Amino acid sequence: MRMGSGGSSGREERLPSVCEEQLSGGDQMLELTGRHLKHLPGPVCALSSLQKLYISGTGIKELPEEIEGLQELRILALDFNKLEEVPEALCRLPHLTRLYLGSNRLFGLPAEFSQLQTLRCLWIESNYLYHFPRALLQMPWLQSLQMGDNRLKTLPNSLPRMRGLRGLWLYGNRFEEFPKPLLRMTQLHILDLDRNKLTEFPDLTHLQRLRVFSYDHNPVEAPPSVADTVMVVGEGAQEFLEAREERLQKLREQEEEEQEENESEALQANMKNDSSVLDDGEGSYSALECSPEET
Template sequence: MGNVVRGAIAFVPSERCQRFLVGDLKEMPLDRTLDLSSRQLRRFPVRASAFDELVKLYLSDNHLSNLPLELRNLQKLQLLALDFNCFEELPLVICSLVQLNILYFGNNRLYSLPKELQQLTELKTLWLETNCFTSFPQVICELPNIKTLHLGYNQLRSLPAELGRLEELRSIWLAGNLLNDFPPVLLEMHYLEVMDVDRNRICQFPSLTHLRGLKLVIYDHNPCINAPVVAEGVRRVGRWADCSDDEEEEGDGKVANASAKAAVNTGSE
């Protein structure tokens, strides 16, 4: 009943109803973290934009489709979570938050990214899984410090050669796309540690032995006729991987995504 009531109240713009959803928001949290996830929000509580010392803002699992210009007051924000909302476009005001390190924008309805995103030069982690991208957003190639990129469960068929410019990139997650071939640009990215191409349409894998930085490759659920050949010590998850326990292998595949996100949060704090 609580969620039903919240859902109904979310349509009422009065100040009293908004306080019911998010509280009074009179004082900035001492830990400079504000969590407004799962509040049935349909609009951002503008009062929160007065907390100009905020470092982390969680707005996941709401019904947001836009953000007010007042959000740009949060110039110290380093983490912004907007996954599981209703955005069809990435609001330009986000591109003014130049201290952002981590941006979670998965499970929305994005099909493109604005060129202004390149202003986020400090961005290290970008999660865009389960959106509506049919082609790789080229502006990502202009983010020099990106370390973790998640574009799983979109409709990508290829990756651009310009991706190779991202020399800080360490993990790329591409599960659940429409890749027919292993992306050639990944063969040139010697600094990559994690590649996830699970659940694509790749029929044959090239040798990956020359990628000395590689630690994990996930390639399961492809119609491949071979396992990728990797250097000694590299973990493989997929058919014909040198794993003594098939159940353990399947379990690794299921938890890889969640483990990656936990590692990002731990390492970035």
């Protein structure tokens, strides 16, 4: 099957046989992971109905402008390559929901990246990000952001604009103080700050939607204060969780005892009311015994 030109190379190429085999099954997915590629074959970019493209660990250093032709693409895996920048053409994929850019050589993201408004999951761990990409602040519906093993020291004050964010992974960065913008990220479910340089935590009990907080391998002396629904992971967390479970168990037992006492008191009160009705010879009891004619 002959298809188009060879992307940026400008020469005719055949679609690799492995691609033809995969597409023959009708599944709009290509799996090229682990294959040594000097560049992305041009005919791949001509597959306008392709929905999933996995080209992890291939060693490619750049992407052709023709990648914009993958207008139906939903998932794109580019991790474990040698990319030094994200081309603007990639930012013009209107249906992309998951993008994996981890373990490349990226120092940032282009301003045009904010055009990916359908994106819900971005993994950009193990790169060279010294600053939080500003383009992400214009993506309020991003839900999962994996930024571990970068070079971040601070987070922008406008981070809460990302109101759709549910999971945020910031392990292996260079935070020396707990980033204050995180205190306003009340919608977070998962927050990972492993392997930073944090020596203390503020009170986090107001983050009521938080379910997992990981802080392992920080020079902090004690676990943070969190809501009782949060699973904490880190040094001293096991003792913290055991003590919390013991406290919650005592509260549950106390509530059960109070409920039993209340039910017992209510039962006794009902019995007294019934007894007073039966004992009233001149009142309700006689009325109950009277026939309609007598009343």
